[in-house]
Amino acid sequence: MDKLLLGRYIPGHSWIHQLDPRTKLMASFYYIGIVFLANNWQTYLMMFVATLFMIWLSGIRIGFFLRGVRPLIWLILFTVALQVLFVRGGMVYWHWGWLWITKLGLINGAFIFVRFVLIIFMSTLLTLTTQPLSLADAVESLLKPLRVIRVPVTELALVLQIALRFVPTLMDQTTKIMNAQRARGVDFGEGNIFQQMKAVVPLLIPLFVSSFTTADELATAMEARGYQGGDDRTKYRILRYHQRDWIAAAGMAVLTGLLLLLRAY
Amino acid sequence: MGNVIRVQHLNYTYPEAKHQALTDVSFDVAKGEWLAIIGHNGSGKSTLAKNLNGLLAPESGTVEVAGMTLSEETVWDIRAKVGIVFQNPDNQFVGATVADDVAFGLENRGVPRDEMVKRVDESLERVGMTAFADREPARLSGGQKQRVAIAGIIAQRPEIIILDESTSMLDPAGRQEVLGVIRELKDELNLTVLSITHDIDEAAVAHRIILLNDGKINEIGTPSDIFAHGTDLLRLGLDVPYSEKLKDALIQRGVAMPKAYLDNERLVDYLWTLHSTM
Numbered sequence: 001m002d003k004l005l006l007g008r009y010i011p012g013h014s015w016i017h018q019l020d021p022r023t024k025l026m027a028s029f030y031y032i033g034i035v036f037l038a039n040n041w042q043t044y045l046m047m048f049v050a051t052l053f054m055i056w057l058s059g060i061r062i063g064f065f066l067r068g069v070r071p072l073i074w075l076i077l078f079t080v081a082l083q084v085l086f087v088r089g090g091m092v093y094w095h096w097g098w099l100w101i102t103k104l105g106l107i108n109g110a111f112i113f114v115r116f117v118l119i120i121f122m123s124t125l126l127t128l129t130t131q132p133l134s135l136a137d138a139v140e141s142l143l144k145p146l147r148v149i150r151v152p153v154t155e156l157a158l159v160l161q162i163a164l165r166f167v168p169t170l171m172d173q174t175t176k177i178m179n180a181q182r183a184r185g186v187d188f189g190e191g192n193i194f195q196q197m198k199a200v201v202p203l204l205i206p207l208f209v210s211s212f213t214t215a216d217e218l219a220t221a222m223e224a225r226g227y228q229g230g231d232d233r234t235k236y237r238i239l240r241y242h243q244r245d246w247i248a249a250a251g252m253a254v255l256t257g258l259l260l261l262l263r264a265y
Numbered sequence: 266m267g268n269v270i271r272v273q274h275l276n277y278t279y280p281e282a283k284h285q286a287l288t289d290v291s292f293d294v295a296k297g298e299w300l301a302i303i304g305h306n307g308s309g310k311s312t313l314a315k316n317l318n319g320l321l322a323p324e325s326g327t328v329e330v331a332g333m334t335l336s337e338e339t340v341w342d343i344r345a346k347v348g349i350v351f352q353n354p355d356n357q358f359v360g361a362t363v364a365d366d367v368a369f370g371l372e373n374r375g376v377p378r379d380e381m382v383k384r385v386d387e388s389l390e391r392v393g394m395t396a397f398a399d400r401e402p403a404r405l406s407g408g409q410k411q412r413v414a415i416a417g418i419i420a421q422r423p424e425i426i427i428l429d430e431s432t433s434m435l436d437p438a439g440r441q442e443v444l445g446v447i448r449e450l451k452d453e454l455n456l457t458v459l460s461i462t463h464d465i466d467e468a469a470v471a472h473r474i475i476l477l478n479d480g481k482i483n484e485i486g487t488p489s490d491i492f493a494h495g496t497d498l499l500r501l502g503l504d505v506p507y508s509e510k511l512k513d514a515l516i517q518r519g520v521a522m523p524k525a526y527l528d529n530e531r532l533v534d535y536l537w538t539l540h541s542t543m
Binding site: 133169224227235 | 315318320344349355356358360361362365368370371373376381382385401402403417421
């Protein structure tokens with residue numbers, strides 16, 4: 001469960017790891033956007049090679065990325081099947097009633113498949129190489145302009161940061177309470193769905209109560225250390241763009257140029 | 266300049282409470298002194314600590330800290346002078362990593378970043394946690410977390426450090442670790458230490474002890490004065506270890522227990538093998 005909630009960050013010092021999280025966040029969204037520009041085999045091949053190159057740069061084994069595809073495989077296959085069966089054009093290989101398998105359908109299906117895989121690979125690359133905390137920093141920094149319209153960005157970022165910080169602590173507490181309740185004879189994960197739901201109650205109530213205690217004590221500790229909110233706070237953690245961030249941006253620009261050149265109109 | 270804390274006729278009642286939590290409490294603390302405050306649960310020890318840095322506002326009476334009288338105008342300046350290490354190591358760890366947590370108080374005060382980095386490094390060095398700067402709290406022991414809390418406080422250059430039962434949730438090793446750090450820092454930085462405690466060893470290293478009972482100061486004296494009360498101490502608030510209390514209770518119920526002192530772990534081991542037939 002720990003892994004699931006905290007993302008799947010894999011520590012490393014690769015070129016990709018060292019990029020500024022803002023660059024990674026923006027580049028990922030940008031990349032997912034331009035994947036939709038690809039519309040022939042040349043452009044898809046190019047995007048595929050570019051993605052593999054970035055994966056290679058990250059130094060993370062391809063297996064981790066394939067595992068990212070697995071949970072979505074049925075959605076992908078369903079979408080591909082729709083394309084194959086309903087898009088008509090070119091040579092007809094098979095047809096039955098209103099279902100057709102045509103050359104165009106097959107090609108479209110293959111493109112959709114590749115598009116899905118590329119998007120998943122790219123978002124996996126973002127989460128594998130960036131700590132959740134850095135992503136929170138990136139979001140804060142990128143949302144800063146919203147302060148003009150009085151969105152409390154700094155406070156929201158602190159909330160997000162503290163939430164991330166307390167995930168393992170709450171996990172610990174959950175395990176402790178579960179063990180304590182097991183020692184008193186509660187069976188977790190046994191019986192039918194109603195019995196299982198009932199078993200969760202003696203877990204949730206103490207957890208709920210202790211979260212409030214935690215929140216209260218944390219607030220006191222924060223106040224004792226001079227926390228007053230507002231924008232007068234300085235920041236220990238700062239984000240700085242380096243040369244490699246400009247290189248990454250340039251890489252994205254070149255990729256876009258090539259895409260526009262090679263795509264079919 | 267003598268006294269760094271001067272409390273005069275302090276009264277405090279919690280909202281909606283019938284009884285006063287503190288009644289006419291007056292005492293002075295000299296600069297560089299180590300003062301222990303003892304008393305049983307509910308005697309007002311933590312309430313007193315919170316009144317010293319304005320986490321609670323005195324109902325009547327005055328609190329002077331480092332030459333400032335506690336009021337709404339001075340409260341933030343006073344908090345910069347008084348650091349509190351609380352009881353639960355987890356519930357006072359704000360930052361996502363050790364370095365972030367130490368920086369938290371400095372961020373709050375708008376300390377410029379260059380200065381902040383310098384002070385974070387220096388404070389971590391002083392508590393011996395430099396190697397852990399990038400660690401997340403989940404991967405630290407209780408004693409280490411309390412050391413980080415101490416680093417966060419000394420980074421703010423305080424004059425007074427209050428230990429509000431800071432070692433009560435730690436194992437004996439963690440307790441020694443934290444007290445050792447405090448002892449060193451106190452001399453190096455000329456700090457005044459107020460330790461609120463149930464632990465006899467922690468109270469014994471103090472210069473003076475204040476004994477609180479039911480919100481009133483029962484006695485102020487040197488450790489030898491106070492410890493001369495012997496077994497009365499239990500009644501007055503120094504804690505017998507939990508394992509010993511449990512052992513006594515079990516003996517009263519007719520369970521055979523060994524005479525020797527058992528710490529928590531050994532007591533658990535003893536208890537679960539007691540009826541085991543294997």
